[in-house]
Amino acid sequence: MKSRLWLALRLPDLPLVSFPVHPKEQAVCVLEKQRVTYANRAAFEAGVDIGMDATTARLLSDCITYQRDIQREQEYLDQLAAYLYAFTPYVHIQRSDIIPDSGLLLEISRCLKLFGGLKKLCDKIASAMADTPTAYGLAHTEDGAWLLSYDNHSISGDENSADFISRLNHVPIGRLFDWPDEVEVLKRTGFNTLGDISRQIDMQSISSIKKRLGQDFSEFITRLFGIEHNFQQTALFKKPVQTYQPKEFFFDTMQFDYPIIQIEQLHTPLEKMLQQLGEFLRERKLACQKIEWRMFDIYQNGHHLSVHCAIPQNTWNLFYDLILIQLENQQLPFAVDAIELTCQHLQKWQEHNQSLDFSDRRSKSLGSNDLALLEGKLKARLGEQAFFKVSYKDNHIPELACEKVAIFAPANQELPAVHQYALRPTWLFETPLPAKKQRALFWRGTLELLVGPERIEGQWWANTTARDYYIARREDGLRVWVYRDISSGDWFVQGIFSG
Template sequence: MLWLGIRCLDLPLAALAADPAPDYPLAVVERQRICACNAAAAAAGVAAAQPVASALALCPALDTLPRDPRREMTALAALGMACHNFTPRVALRPPAALLLEIGGSLKLFGGPDAIFAKLRAMLDLHHLPAALGAAGSPAAALLLTHADRDPLDYLDRHGGIRRQAFAELLDGLPLGALDCPQALRETLAQAGLRTLGALFELPGKTLGRRYGRDLLQYLQRIQGRRPDPQPPLVLPPEFRHTLEFGLGVEAAEMLLFPARRLLQELGGYLRARQLCCGSLHWRLTLEDGTVTELPLRLSHPRSDLQHLLELTRLGFAGLLLPAPVTALGLDCRDLHPPASPQPDLLVALGPAADVHTLQTLCDRLGARLGPEAIRRPLACDEHLPERAGILAPSGPAGHSEPTLPQAQRPLWLLESPQPLMVHDCQPCLAGNPLVLESGPERIEGDWWRTPASRDYYQARSSHGRRCWVYWDRRSGAWFLHGLFG
């Protein structure tokens, strides 16, 4: 088991700053002290834990924002949702950390080098600088985020821990990194203890008697000698997230970068819940307060990020924005379990028929032309053939389709049945008598409005054309209803 700790370094600032990299000095304030600041403020001498008055004296142009723990928790949960792309075991450690069990994912991603590279790319996409730490226990992984070392320095190429390098790094950590009350850390410092290694050398009974059982159990969890279960991140029943921008976005193409971030969070959400989405619903909040909605419907439920991003790009390409966009939101309520492969009519076309490619084409056409431009044939629960099929909007079926009849049906059904002439009690097509080859198949229906009672036959003309005809039992007339291929 290998746990990865992720500690977000500037979460208070990232949760509030709509612009990820403002060029003006900006800081977050809590209880009249600086909580976090950006690079421009740090260059002017502003630092964390500094009084606001001192910070303003150093940087009069400093812009301050009050800390918002609720938005920090929302940003941390969104990051945790995106982390489900790498592992199903994700736990939040407020106020600014996450834990991921990645031991079972190393082989899938090709080793620790590959998975760390993808994780760092995800953090860059969220504009969150973070420190990483890896260990066999969750508590040690979080502690090592304070070591200022790359986890690859003490992991081998298979994800195993190099014990000597790991032990030296863990023993050298300052006690200020411990997740315990500040008063306890000060007490330990007064006793002359400076590093975690010095604390490990003391007898356990002495530690428990002098500093409490909680510290002893915490050290045992760090060393992996005590169970440390982590409560998993609880996902909502539906996906809904919004990103706000500092400056209005005037071009729809510029929305693709934040859209990719939202889709990555959606991908982690879908993977964690083992679901697929049948549609995307984008919400663009304009500078004047109005909301432009862009629904994108899929022909079949999907969950792959690249396909969803391509549909979003095509949908955004057709947008005309009357005002700059100040917020971008994504809703996904149309969720479906992954469908097992089912027989399809298109498979009968031969091995060259790629159903997945055709579905992708339908999705792209729908995103470009609008969802109503793509239709698909759908069977209805009706007895009369002319009402047994409709052209429905492309998208996941909202109900189970009825069982199809066992009798053979023509490929071409006339829009309305055509009357046939009768000669010597035989129906005729274009003056030529038809030979009834099979039948009858009796179909009755619509007894509550216009009752119908028909006997259907497969017939063949003198020219060899196969037809689908019926005899109306109520009127005694013959009709042509379809042609076989």
């Protein structure tokens, strides 16, 4: 079995990637929960330390502080991983929850020949990483390489496992940042370097470490030194290394022979490209929710259209309908010469399972995809707010007792017993309409009170509302819900009874 070789790329300045570049003399600190998690050299020289609170750091060094942006760091690492995928298929991202140091680990034993040896490969990687301050570590194990990256050994190209172990033996215990409790225990027992631990293992096997410091730590030590965990029986296979999965996205472009002016001429190209997307999704068992169209004219002016749907789609048909609806409502801004289709965010396609449910509710879950189709089409035409359903909300004030909810949200239909048989209209004016009271009550016709009053009061904590509600009959027979505001004495029409 060929021994593995890991190259660690530690990025000590990673927390700075999201922020503007400052001159070297300027002290910069990155904060997390008002504690310093990163300080540059100038800040260190001024006496700032990791874990110090923000105010002290500012007083000491007059530094510029930023809030840490973990998401941006992750994105940066993802980008680097995709970049270094050019060198080896085995790229791992190393992150620690305890310290802000992050970086990448590359397994390079299998690509040495391709790049002409270790030295040349490392030089190539170093020149690729020239823009980013990086510390390199080389070892026969993943964790070993990471720990050695703090020592900055130069890479000569003829290192072997024995060298790595001897280097590891000199690593101080305090560098095991991820194991603070175990390090504390080891220090108290008189262990100072990893060498002390390996000597202990040579003398008494790993079991004593396991007994005192737990299974997890002993496994870490065996991983670190690349030694057999079970001394009685050697393992037949090494744990396989995970290959890097580059992020998938879909991109397709089409260049026309002549500029297209009419939308109808675009239909076939759009359909063709979407069919490609559908094929792509089907082959990879993926689904997507959003696609982006870009159109260009011969002068490279761009026009952007994005299509979004509520439920991830595995087929292209809905996207086609949606883009047609969008195009129907607008003119082409220019004669289109080229068109691009991009789909950045892909997700695993989940086949829909039917739950074993014999109740009535099953029929509701059916057709949810059809509903998504309908929703997508209507929303593309009418806008986000135009398609909704209503739900009951427990409130005494009528206009607050009914709310609009998204069509996929469940509606509250539990009417409290007290309102169960109260007279409530089926239509409501969201803002009550004023009615005139002269000799008789008047709202688009004379009103005659039939039933009432029903006193509705509420919201004493905000603006107290007290109203007397009546059912009134308009001269044409319409039954309306009117109320008199107790405080102002004004009359309003709020609803219509129709069933």
